[in-house]
Amino acid sequence: MSHNVEELQLKAAQLNRQTHELGIPVMVLFEGIPASGKTRLSNELLLHLDAKYTQFISTKSPQAHDLRYQFLQKYWNSLPQKGDINIYFRSWYSHYLDYKENEIKHDKYKSYDVLVNQINDFETMLKKDNFEIIKFFIEINEEKRQEHIQQTKNNPLMKWKVQEYENVIPQETYLNNMRYFIKKDKDWKVIDYTERHQAFEKMYLHIIKRLEKAIEKVENENNNVDGMFTTDFTTSLFDIDLPKVHKKTYKDKIIELQQRMREIQFALYETKIPLVLVFEGMDAAGKGGNIKRIREKLDPTGYEVNGISAPTDVEKNHHYLWRFAKKMPKTGHIEIFDRSWYGRVLVERVEGFANKDEWRSAYEEINQFEKMWTDEGTIVLKFFLCLDKDEQLKRFNDREKNPDKQWKITDEDWRNRKKWGQYLEASHDMIKNTNTSHAPWYIIPANHKKTGRIEVLKTIIRKCEAVLWGVKDY
Amino acid sequence: MSHNVEELQLKAAQLNRQTHELGIPVMVLFEGIPASGKTRLSNELLLHLDAKYTQFISTKSPQAHDLRYQFLQKYWNSLPQKGDINIYFRSWYSHYLDYKENEIKHDKYKSYDVLVNQINDFETMLKKDNFEIIKFFIEINEEKRQEHIQQTKNNPLMKWKVQEYENVIPQETYLNNMRYFIKKDKDWKVIDYTERHQAFEKMYLHIIKRLEKAIEKVENENNNVDGMFTTDFTTSLFDIDLPKVHKKTYKDKIIELQQRMREIQFALYETKIPLVLVFEGMDAAGKGGNIKRIREKLDPTGYEVNGISAPTDVEKNHHYLWRFAKKMPKTGHIEIFDRSWYGRVLVERVEGFANKDEWRSAYEEINQFEKMWTDEGTIVLKFFLCLDKDEQLKRFNDREKNPDKQWKITDEDWRNRKKWGQYLEASHDMIKNTNTSHAPWYIIPANHKKTGRIEVLKTIIRKCEAVLWGVKDY
Numbered sequence: 001m002s003h004n005v006e007e008l009q010l011k012a013a014q015l016n017r018q019t020h021e022l023g024i025p026v027m028v029l030f031e032g033i034p035a036s037g038k039t040r041l042s043n044e045l046l047l048h049l050d051a052k053y054t055q056f057i058s059t060k061s062p063q064a065h066d067l068r069y070q071f072l073q074k075y076w077n078s079l080p081q082k083g084d085i086n087i088y089f090r091s092w093y094s095h096y097l098d099y100k101e102n103e104i105k106h107d108k109y110k111s112y113d114v115l116v117n118q119i120n121d122f123e124t125m126l127k128k129d130n131f132e133i134i135k136f137f138i139e140i141n142e143e144k145r146q147e148h149i150q151q152t153k154n155n156p157l158m159k160w161k162v163q164e165y166e167n168v169i170p171q172e173t174y175l176n177n178m179r180y181f182i183k184k185d186k187d188w189k190v191i192d193y194t195e196r197h198q199a200f201e202k203m204y205l206h207i208i209k210r211l212e213k214a215i216e217k218v219e220n221e222n223n224n225v226d227g228m229f230t231t232d233f234t235t236s237l238f239d240i241d242l243p244k245v246h247k248k249t250y251k252d253k254i255i256e257l258q259q260r261m262r263e264i265q266f267a268l269y270e271t272k273i274p275l276v277l278v279f280e281g282m283d284a285a286g287k288g289g290n291i292k293r294i295r296e297k298l299d300p301t302g303y304e305v306n307g308i309s310a311p312t313d314v315e316k317n318h319h320y321l322w323r324f325a326k327k328m329p330k331t332g333h334i335e336i337f338d339r340s341w342y343g344r345v346l347v348e349r350v351e352g353f354a355n356k357d358e359w360r361s362a363y364e365e366i367n368q369f370e371k372m373w374t375d376e377g378t379i380v381l382k383f384f385l386c387l388d389k390d391e392q393l394k395r396f397n398d399r400e401k402n403p404d405k406q407w408k409i410t411d412e413d414w415r416n417r418k419k420w421g422q423y424l425e426a427s428h429d430m431i432k433n434t435n436t437s438h439a440p441w442y443i444i445p446a447n448h449k450k451t452g453r454i455e456v457l458k459t460i461i462r463k464c465e466a467v468l469w470g471v472k473d474y
Numbered sequence: 475m476s477h478n479v480e481e482l483q484l485k486a487a488q489l490n491r492q493t494h495e496l497g498i499p500v501m502v503l504f505e506g507i508p509a510s511g512k513t514r515l516s517n518e519l520l521l522h523l524d525a526k527y528t529q530f531i532s533t534k535s536p537q538a539h540d541l542r543y544q545f546l547q548k549y550w551n552s553l554p555q556k557g558d559i560n561i562y563f564r565s566w567y568s569h570y571l572d573y574k575e576n577e578i579k580h581d582k583y584k585s586y587d588v589l590v591n592q593i594n595d596f597e598t599m600l601k602k603d604n605f606e607i608i609k610f611f612i613e614i615n616e617e618k619r620q621e622h623i624q625q626t627k628n629n630p631l632m633k634w635k636v637q638e639y640e641n642v643i644p645q646e647t648y649l650n651n652m653r654y655f656i657k658k659d660k661d662w663k664v665i666d667y668t669e670r671h672q673a674f675e676k677m678y679l680h681i682i683k684r685l686e687k688a689i690e691k692v693e694n695e696n697n698n699v700d701g702m703f704t705t706d707f708t709t710s711l712f713d714i715d716l717p718k719v720h721k722k723t724y725k726d727k728i729i730e731l732q733q734r735m736r737e738i739q740f741a742l743y744e745t746k747i748p749l750v751l752v753f754e755g756m757d758a759a760g761k762g763g764n765i766k767r768i769r770e771k772l773d774p775t776g777y778e779v780n781g782i783s784a785p786t787d788v789e790k791n792h793h794y795l796w797r798f799a800k801k802m803p804k805t806g807h808i809e810i811f812d813r814s815w816y817g818r819v820l821v822e823r824v825e826g827f828a829n830k831d832e833w834r835s836a837y838e839e840i841n842q843f844e845k846m847w848t849d850e851g852t853i854v855l856k857f858f859l860c861l862d863k864d865e866q867l868k869r870f871n872d873r874e875k876n877p878d879k880q881w882k883i884t885d886e887d888w889r890n891r892k893k894w895g896q897y898l899e900a901s902h903d904m905i906k907n908t909n910t911s912h913a914p915w916y917i918i919p920a921n922h923k924k925t926g927r928i929e930v931l932k933t934i935i936r937k938c939e940a941v942l943w944g945v946k947d948y
Binding site: 010013014017039042043046047050051052053055056058063064065087089155157158160161262263266267270288291292295296299300301304305307309312313314338404407 | 484487488491513516517520521524525526527529530532537538539561563629631632634635736737740741744762765766769770773774775778779781783786787788812878881
């Protein structure tokens with residue numbers, strides 16, 4: 001190897017130590033037909049970065065296990081944390097072509113363009129969060145490529161590997177599709193591997209350029225944490241009234257709905273439809289009580305409740321949607337979120353944990369995020385339990401008096417109460433900006449607990465019946 | 475439900491808040507034949523604990539994906555963290571019977587007793603770490619059971635579930651085996667579900683008793699952090715000499731070995747044998763350089779390097795082996811650990827992060843832990859790179875002078891150097907206590923880097939050749 005490449009290796013490693021310290025997550029994608037030199041180039045890079053924060057991820061054809069999850073699930077799960085670098089040997093682009101060309105889950109998508117949109121949204125939201133995504137497409141002349149293949153074939157211990165070259169996607173199809181992507185997206189860097197030495201140089205030069213740019217960008221970042229609140233905010237959004245459910249009818253009604261909910265669970269399981277239920281609302285609005293009524297008769301092997309607290313340090317080190325993406329349900333399962341990704345535009349906005357830019361772009365990101373699951377038929381229903389300020393005070397006081405409920409009330413609840421107006425405005429904006437047709441919000445008056453619970457259960461059942469059997473609300 | 479059971483529910487929830495605060499991990503196992511009432515009992519418990527720290531885990535027959543991993547892998551991965559509670563609907567006992575009765579991986583084990591030993595070792599090491607393991611076996615009279623089944627069959631939306639009752643293990647076999655376990659192990663609590671109300675009461679009473687005991691135990695814990703070091707410790711264990719490899723021959727030799735290593739990787743992949751390589755040694759002994767030489771020609775899709783740093787707060791909240799268990803290789807893959815679980819008896823002993831009881835019991839735990847993988851044919855090879863004190867000083871100084879290596883040397887390295895004698899003794903004891911036939915240690919003199927690297931590669935190749943093709947060392 002020439003002196004020049006050695007220098008470039010050192011320079012890239014040095015910059016990578018900087019991106020590590022600055023907490024910049026880096027993703028390097030390698031695409032190209034089999035035996036084009038992808039392995040050698042990606043390996044070259046891998047060997048010259050610090051193994052402590054470098055991960056090599058190879059995209060293979062999805063197995064039965066993978067197919068129970070969302071298209072991008074495995075890429076969400078393995079996102080690099082702040083300062084780490086992931087090298088993708090084949091990426092979500094190959095993954096997409098595998099889906100499209102082999103008609104995987106073809107009954108789920110109107111068209112495979114849905115997945116192209118998901119990829120765009122995924123990359124856009126990562127870039128927004130300072131992810132540096134570097135994309136290489138490796139080319140080679142055919143003669144040279146055949147040489148590579150022959151080398152492998154000649155080794156009795158390795159010749160079975162040649163089967164990999166008879167790929168899951170026909171080569172011409174792969175190339176045509178990739179050329180289309182490369183033409184559309186200036187971010188791709190095409191490297192010809194025919195001249196190995198030049199290819200190494202080009203790869204390093206491009207990486208160096210991109211890491212330098214990423215470092216510069218982060219160093220000039222604007223960190224305005226303005227929550228942009230209105231003084232004396234008022235809204236009529238939450239002024240919803242429901243006829244009170246009487247104590248006498250409640251008991252029978254709730255049992256009837258819970259039985260139906262159990263049947264719905266079985267029907268979802270049988271038809272492999274996942275269900276996501278999101279609960280947000282003021283403190284003491286009764287999220288836990290509502291969730292308890294929903295799950296009371298469910299088969300516990302088919303659902304999970306995720307109580308969302310402040311992120312751990314590992315979670316803080318990741319994209320804010322990462323910890324939720326990992327929890328999204330597989331086919332036929334139910335995930336219930338007691339608080340959720342909406343923390344980004346609620347507590348994070350109010351407390352300044354997310355800057356102005358971050359919480360404002362979160363609305364669209366969240367809409368896109370939810371769509372990744374609804375695109376595949378997941379039912380996503382979101383409930384906002386609203387309470388008035390007096391009723392909250394009453395419940396807080398009740399909790400403090402009852403020894404079995406004291407643990408439920410903390411100083412933080414009282415602190416949040418002082419910011420009632422800000423939470424109200426943040427909740428209002430959240431609903432206005434994320435009430436989509438694919439993942440709608442339901443505002444549930446929660447001053448009267450029993451009424452709210454009946455309403456939530458009814459809504460879930462009605463929506464699931466509509467999906468399962470086309471039952472309409474007349 | 476009678477007043478009595480409600481009181482018990484509250485009491486159990488209250489105690490569970492205490493175990494949560496004390497950081498006690500709890501595992502509650504439910505075994506029993508289908509339709510015996512397991513679901514209702516486990517669900518009853520689930521509904522009365524705090525969803526924030528309760529997980530419901532259901533054991534199903536292993537799928538292709540699971541079979542690529544170790545027998546207990548999924549239980550390792552999902553271990554409750556400190557203060558959390560896992561409810562197991564069918565547990566590793568059902569899992570074991572599934573393996574045994576369906577002859578899963580029968581070519582891997584001498585006998586299925588191997589798995590019984592693994593279960594014992596697993597439970598023993600968890601209990602040692604203050605895990606409270608509560609085991610229920612649910613019985614019911616046959617008439618009542620048939621009633622349960624009929625109820626499900628009568629509902630058109632749920633009748634498909636009845637297929638689950640035609641279980642993977644014949645009922646009589648299941649019962650006979652479980653009765654054997656229950657007889658042997660006093661920890662099992664048998665509950666007759668024929669009288670539902672009594673069953674609930676019994677369950678809660680037993681849980682209350684056990685949680686109270688667990689709390690008492692933790693409150694009286696002895697936290698002696700003595701590292702038990704000898705003054706002026708000396709050992710001849712590391713006085714090994716190897717003929718120096720000359721610079722001239724090194725280059726050819728290393729390339730030859732790396733080519734062979736690549737072939738070995740392919741052969742391991744094809745025969746589905748996993749390989750684990752562990753590297754320990756003094757700071758600056760050259761672990762990274764050694765690992766780099768091993769991986770240089772490997773296919774990066776088939777191996778991973780795990781650089782082990784101080785645990786994250788999530789990792790600290792788990793059993794100390796958890797973060798490593800999650801990283802163990804699937805079939806045909808290679809995992810390289812740059813530092814490892816041996817931190818427990820090295821840095822944790824020296825720095826007092828583990829108490830005397832903990833690091834002393836770790837030797838046996840680690841032996842058992844490694845055996846869980848070698849039982850299934852995983853090759854585990856452990857390398858200790860030893861350096862003398864003068865050579866370390868020389869390397870530290872070199873690193874400080876070289877701008878491209880400065881990042882490699884930290885204050886911590888200098889601090890550790892001051893405890894040279896303690897690290898030496900800890901390393902000595904580690905090798906003496908964990909040099910097993912299933913997972914041997916290789917002491918590699920590392921004063922001369924090139925010689926050490928050749929020796930490591932040769933050892934790996936020789937050991938793998940022995941497993942793959944019975945090649946012996948003559």
